[in-house]
Amino acid sequence: DAKTTQPNSMESNEEEPVHLPCNHSTISGTDYIHWYRQLPSQGPEYVIHGLTSNVNNRMASLAIAEDRKSSTLILHRATLRDAAVYYCILRDAGTASKLTFGTGTRLQVTL
Amino acid sequence: KAGVTQTPRYLIKTRGQQVTLSCSPISGHRSVSWYQQTPGQGLQFLFEYFSETQRNKGNFPGRFSGRQFSNSRSEMNVSTLELGDSALYLCASSPHGQAKRTDTQYFGPGTRLTVL
Numbered sequence: 001d002a003k004t005t006q007p008n009s010m011e012s013n014e015e016e017p018v019h020l021p022c023n024h025s026t027i028s029g030t031d032y033i034h035w036y037r038q039l040p041s042q043g044p045e046y047v048i049h050g051l052t053s054n055v056n057n058r059m060a061s062l063a064i065a066e067d068r069k070s071s072t073l074i075l076h077r078a079t080l081r082d083a084a085v086y087y088c089i090l091r092d093a094g095t096a097s098k099l100t101f102g103t104g105t106r107l108q109v110t111l
Numbered sequence: 112k113a114g115v116t117q118t119p120r121y122l123i124k125t126r127g128q129q130v131t132l133s134c135s136p137i138s139g140h141r142s143v144s145w146y147q148q149t150p151g152q153g154l155q156f157l158f159e160y161f162s163e164t165q166r167n168k169g170n171f172p173g174r175f176s177g178r179q180f181s182n183s184r185s186e187m188n189v190s191t192l193e194l195g196d197s198a199l200y201l202c203a204s205s206p207h208g209q210a211k212r213t214d215t216q217y218f219g220p221g222t223r224l225t226v227l
Contacts, residue, residue, distance in 0.1 A: 030212075031212075032212045032213060036216075041220075042218075042220060043115075043201050043203070043218030043219050043220055043221050044154070044201070044203075044216075044218045045217075045218065046215045046216065046217070049213065049215075087154075091212040092212065098144070098156045098159065098167055098169075099144075099146075099154075099156065099203075099216055100156065101146075101153055101154035101155075102153070103153055104153075
């Protein structure tokens with residue numbers, strides 16, 4: 001599986017936008033970029049995924065670099081409830097595909 | 112729809128014992144995957160079952176095993192427990208399974224296993 005690199009931690013103020021970066025320089029042309037997050041004392045939950053184009057959903061936006069070697073998860077207005085560990089994951093094709101979690105980015109949101 | 116449920120939520124065992132954890136996927140989901148989460152190793156993939164067949168396996172010893180029933184419910188078993196098996200065990204279900212790159216995994220709340 002191609003690897004991802006994320007900062008260990010980030011801080012944000014409530015109601016401000018947050019940009020969570022992810023580097024994946026060895027990404028292959030068919031790898032999808034997925035983001036999951038894990039709130040305290042809960043299992044991970046899906047946030048968003050994309051292949052080449054930028055994606056938006058009710059939770060977040062995903063901006064993918066033109067060369068696909070990096071991506072950024074954007075939370076438009078962080079709330080205290082968004083404090084979690086955010087994981088950037090590459091998913092390749094085939095039956096060997098599985099979610100391979102890295103260490104993720106711990107996001108702290110303060111008032 | 113009801114989410115993924117896992118039972119029990121907490122479990123305390125002693126070394127050498129065995130344990131069975133249960134997972135009920137979201138209705139209609141045919142794939143169940145298991146993960147182990149520890150502070151030192153993070154989230155690690157154990158195995159995936161799809162239509163009662165193990166389709167993928169992580170790098171864990173043979174003491175870790177699982178199965179899936181015809182109703183898609185799954186169990187995982189750990190035999191001869193070791194202290195290092197203390198962890199949060201997470202189950203995730205999805206409609207099509209890990210092989211579909213766009214498939215979303217829906218996680219349960221986990222079972223916290225403590226081995227004394």
